[in-house]
Amino acid sequence: MSFEKLNLIEPILRALKNEGYTKPTPIQEQAIPLILERKDLLGCAQTGTGKTAAFAIPILQLLHQDELFVKGPAGIKALILTPTRELAIQIGESFAAYGKHLRISHTVIFGGVSQRSQTDALRSGVDILIATPGRLLDLMNQRFVKLQNLKMLVLDEADRMLDMGFIHDVKKVIARIPEKRQTIFFSATMPSEIATLANTILKNPARVQVTPVSSTANTIKQAVYFVEKKDKRKLLLHLLQDRTIITALVFARTKHGADRVAKDLVQSGIRAEAIHGNKSQGARQRALSNFKSQQTRVLVATDIAARGIDVDDLSHVINFELPNVPETYVHRIGRTGRAGANGISLSFCDEEEKEFLRDIHKLIQKTIPVVEDQPYHMTHVGMPRPQPQQRSRSSFKARNNSSARNSGQQWNSRDRRERDNQR
Template structure:
């Protein structure tokens, strides 16, 4: 199917053509017609499926129709609520790209920066508001925002809202919305509390489900490297000797760990930057911009900060440290292999992380291949004995609710992304050899 077969208006089709998108992803193909019919929608989709465009494109079309509202001042007609600043920014960029030929105003608001520029824009009038929960409630309490005229409400990444402690804020926002509205609800997973919330706010929804979270993208090549903790730095340097790896997203479990990896890379002449909760919003945006422009080769991120990272044609994700929550592994490697492109996910596993790896393989239903052809290979026997010793010493894995990166205010916990549309031709460097003997 092509986008032009989805009954989209000419201004949007022209914008999509400019962006180079001709074919919708499965979730876009399923969701767009239902949303255009003003149906509520429950979308079960993980990152990399194209869900942002799945709701942004039909919203723009619906809001481009003549309205009966004759108020002199423009009112907010649509609200997109999302858990992190990075994700909010990228969603607003999608509205800008797809709506470039439409007279629709959009604005993104989030915490961590001054509010004056945001309140000035609100005063000038906004059709579509993209917001994180904390700043939205703050500006509502100050009287800058009123949600009584909302026609379309989007709750994005609902499960991450729950993980990050935003669920009560979300419910406060929902309480201020008009009862008569169209609601679009997206979540990668459906835990009991999220299912209950969906049942409460959706009316006879169309359900769209694409790639359950337990499955990893078929076009992502995954490899495991057994390595001593102290040898991880050397292994990373060894892998990055391969110049075909133009850019790579490296995951660390903590902010301190991310900074340490960046310092080690810079010492050997590899251009690297870190993105995590202790960085200012400007520093994080600058690092992300440099990475997208490929002036920075390596971006090192914590899980929470990485949730909004969406980079076209990213070929490699490297798990310097395995996550203690198996679903996080799926979200991490979903940064690559997007829009039908191939990608490679390389994961380092030391003895203390063996239990994390077991949980990941159980979740995805796949035994990950182990690469032993590298200078820092750790034997299977050493791995098992080390894992047993770690258990004996009481180094058990953190609970599923425990996160490595914490900040004082919930809003400053960052988190994922998403894909804006499908490229015309699949490609990428995922099938290249990524180490040298």
């Protein structure tokens, strides 16, 4: 199917052509017609499937065509809530690209930076607001943001907002916007608290799901290296001797760990930078820009900082440390193999991380192949390789509930300061 068959207006089709878009992804093919029919939408799709375009394109078209937009009162007509500043910036860039031939204005607000430029943009008047929850509430309380004329609400990456402790802020925002509106709700996973929130704010929603929850894309080749913890940095340097690895996104579990890995790589002559919540907004954007332009070969990231990273043709994701929440593994490796492209995911597993690997195997319903032909292979691995098991709906739901609780505890206890920075 082509974008022309989705009944999109000519200015948007022209912008999509300029961006090199030829045909919609499955989530776009399903979601765009439903949103254009002004239906509430509940979308469940893993990262990298094209969700941003799936809601940005129809929102731009509806606002362009809506008489309320042309003749109605001024003010914000569409609000997009998203968990991180990187993702907010990325969404803003998408609206700018798809709406370049339309007279529709937008701005992005997020915490961690001065609010001056953001409030100046709000005073000038905007039609679409992309925001992180904490900064939005702050500016609402200062009366810089008024949402009485809001017609459309998008909650993007709802499960990550739960993980980061933003869910209560989201509920406060929802309580202060008009009940009569169109609501679009996207989440990669559907733990119980997110499902409850969706049921509360959506009215007779259409549902779209393009892949099983928490599955990995078939285009991503996965492998695991058993390695002693002390040898992980040596193994990483060994792998990066392969010059076919043009760029690699490396995941560390902590901000301190990300800095340490990046420092070791730089000292070994590899162009590397770290990105995490303790970095200033300017430093984070510079690091991301350098990585996209391939001035930086390796970007070392924590999970929160990486959620907004969208890099074309990223060939490799390397899990320097395995996540202790298995769904996070799916999100991480989804940075590569996007939109049908091929990708490679390499994971390091030490003795303490074997339980994490077992959980990942159970979740993705497959066993990740082990690379034994490597100089730092851990002897006496002693880990059974479980066969994929079919889970019932009830057991799947119970696992999601457990993961959500564990994930929330993880982020709330370990990254509370980072969450505050996002505000």
